[in-house]
Amino acid sequence: MEQKTKLLLVEDDQSLGFLMTEFLASKGFDVTLCKDGLLGWKTFNAHSFQFAVLDVMLPGLDGFSLAKKIREKQSDVPIILVTARSMKEDKIKGFNLGIDDYITKPFDEDELFCRIQAILNRIEARPAADNKKIQLGEYTYEFQNQSLNINQESRRLTARENAVLYILIQNAGQIVKREVILNKIWGTSDYFSGRSLDVYISKLRKYLQDDSNILIENVPKVGFLFHSKIT
Secondary structure, rough: OOOOOEEEOOOOOOOHHHHHHHHHHHOOOEEEEOOHHHHHHHHHHHHHOOEEEOOOOOOOOOOHHHHHHHHHHOOOOOOEEEEOOOOOOHHHHHHHHOOOOEEOOOOHHHHHHHHHHHHHHHOOOOOOOOOEEEEOOEEEEEEEOOOOEEOOOOOOOOOOHHHHHHHHHHHHOOOOHHHHHHHOOOOOOOHHHHHHHHHHHHHHHHHHHOOOOOEEEEEEOOEEEEEEEEE
């Protein structure tokens, strides 16, 4: 019997929360509903989840703060933020935190399901890299463990940081077009996903800054070029 995906849903609107829970359960998810951010964080710490859908405007602890806490504790859990506003600043703030998608109220339940399923499908379709360690100059990189190590210090990458870095490494010395990365990892190449990609590139550059021979070159209006001695 196939194991159900455990999904944390944090929504303070009782009626909407109940409807979303019933709908997602009918689609095969094991849903835990919490009515505020503090309870959501307590529940996330007490159990194991494979997905999180968080309302932005929550009492106690807002959705942005909750998403940040979840990211810090378990970097590979996909997160969708739900908001009643469509402000560009909110979306950019969410993507800067490393969320996977954004959906604006009111929304169709099938759209939410499709967004969740698209993220899960992309995770399942990640390249089946073996466990071998890849040497990037002074760094040691492990795709499956999502780890980047240098001088006996290890950094655990988020799922998207890991995916972006792996694509760049696969194409080292060759320009990788922005739309290729966006469509492969985000499933879209719109403005917001583009801004999100730029954030991830900046983070990766920071993580790799201890080796001056490693460079992620920006090719204006085209894409990125990864330079490093890979063994």
